[in-house]
Amino acid sequence: MNDKHGLLTQPIGRVLLNMTLPNLLGILTVLGSSLVDMFFIGKLGTESLSAVSFTFPVTLVLSSIVIGIGAGLSTNLGRLIGSRNNHIAKVFLFDVMCFTLVIIAALSLLGLATIKPLFGLLGANATTLLLINDYMFYWFLSAPILAILMVGNQALRATGDTRPPAKIMMSAAIVNVILDPILIFGFGPIAPLGLEGAAIATSISWLVALSVSSYLILIKRELVAFAAFNWQRILHNWRSLAHIARPATLMNMINPIANGVIMAMLARVDHSSVAAFGTGIRIESVLLIVVMALSSSLTPFIAQNLGAGQPKRAKQALLMSLKFVFVLQTLLYIPLYFSANFITHLFTSDPLVVDWLNFYLIVIPTAYGALGMVIVFANSLNAYHQPVRSLMLNLTRLILLLLPLAALGLVLGGVKGLLVALPVTNMLMGIVSYILATKVAEPNKKQYHHASDVAVE
Incomplete structure (x- = not known):
């Protein structure tokens, strides 16, 4: 692992473009697959569409935990690679993979045991709960597969090469698109399975993608070093991971929790608005695809440059990215x-x-x-080893601004009043994010576990 992808030396714009384009293609394929899911599920009726919409906050909470782990992994690996500690990086990845599998498997079992009370709390009625159970049973069973897949992709991105993760994500999406109509509506001897079919198709697609990912990580790239059990080393590496992962997980969990609260508000007014909100979230993911792709590229770029002692280059990339996403997303609205x-x-x-x-x-x-600037800046703070600031930014946006404004909007203007609270909140926080980004700096090394201190033996 070296600077063959030019993160430390080549022109910033060119490097970020080369990293972002594969990310963009991979994420577009996956999100397109997600929209195909919603398209076919919508053909089953409004109740099925509402049922899947209710699952979003829960599935996003688990995904947010994995994203938080991935943020900690990407930041630490980026600094290790930037400072040429390659063997330490491989052992670190091994320990993170083990940690991820244990945590997500435990949470999946808990989820399986609490489907009805959990979604009942969110406002799902008896009919919708039956449909949710059909879908979430298979989703929870395959969640550990998704977790290892996501963490593995972050490891590949941390090296600076974003093409393999894009290909892996595309393979999953293609399998899902092919299987969706077959399993949902039936084909030949295959009976129609409805929402169960959608969940099974997704699970199979994750398994196929994990097979490709495992080959690349374990055999072709040799990014993992299988280390003997050493509790002291494991705890040290987990602590280094947790320094970023805990606040990053909380940061990512706030959004689905806030969406869950909003969905619960809507459910008590009109289930049709829940279906619309859930579908809107999926469409929003596609509309923000460039932001997500660039953010995924920017984190390892900043981490590697900070690890190599180039903070000015890191900050220049951050400010350039913020301006770019603001202009692009504003023009896309037309x-x-x-x-x-x-x-x-x-x-x-x-x-x-x-x-x-x-x-x-x-x-x-x-x-x-404005929302694009918030997302890019919040994720970049993890690379700066300032995850608590990232967490506070999102707490302010979602808890202190969005939810109170949403409740006020619901009282004053019903469903439409609630929805207006979202862009108002994002505009305010976009301004705050850019101002803070102009002041961001490399933190004192005492504020984080330095990359070279990660234990190996």
Whole structure:
């Protein structure tokens, strides 16, 4: 592992472009697959669409834990690679993989045991709970597969090469798109399975992708060093991971928790608005795809440059990225405004859902430029070993601003009043994020476990 991808030496714009384009293709394929899921599930009816929408906060909480672990892994590996501690990086990755598997397997078992009370708390009715159970049973069983897959992809990105993760994600998406209609609606001797079929298709796609990922990480790239059990080393590495992973996990969990609260608010007004909100979240992921792809590239770029003692280069990349996402996402709103009604009718024909979703797509994306800056800056703070600041930024955005404004909007203007709270919050926090980014600096080394201190023996 060296600087063959130019993270430390080549022009910043060119490096980030070369890293982001494969990320963009991979994420686009996966999110496109997610939208195909919603398209087919929407054909099953509004109840099925609502059921899957209710699952988003829970699935995103588990995914957020893995994303937090991935952030800790990416930051530590980036610094280790930047400072040429390659063998330490391989042992560190081995310990993180083991930790991820244990944590997610335990949480999945807990989830399986609490499906009905958990989703009942979110506001799902008896009919919807039956559909949710069909879907989440298979999702929880395969969650450990997804976790190892996601962490492995972060390890590959930390090396500076974003092409393999993109190919892995594409393989999963292609399998899912092929299996979705077959398992949901049936084909030949295969009976229609409905929501169960959608969950099974997703699980199989993750398994196929994990097979490809394992080959690349273990055999072709040899990124993992299998180390003998040493409790002192394991605890040291887990602590180094946790320094970033704990606040990063909390940061990522806040969003699905906030979405869950909003969904619970909506469920007590109209289940059609829940279906619209859940579909809108999926569409939003596609609309913010460039932001997510660039953010995934920027974190290892900053981490490696900080590890190599180049903080000015790291900050220059951050500010350049913030300006880029703001301009791009603002310009993308223009075609979205004129195509919102067309997009809405791709997913549903229910008049109420159409009304809510169309409003969502016209109003909320007005602040996606500002939201993009929040996302990029928050993720970059992890690379700066300032995860608590990242956590506080999102706590402020979601808990102190969004939820109170959403509750006020619901009282004053119903569902549409609630939805208006989202762009207002994002605009305010986008301004705050850019101001803070201009002041960000390399932290004192006493504030974090230095990369070369990660234990090996």
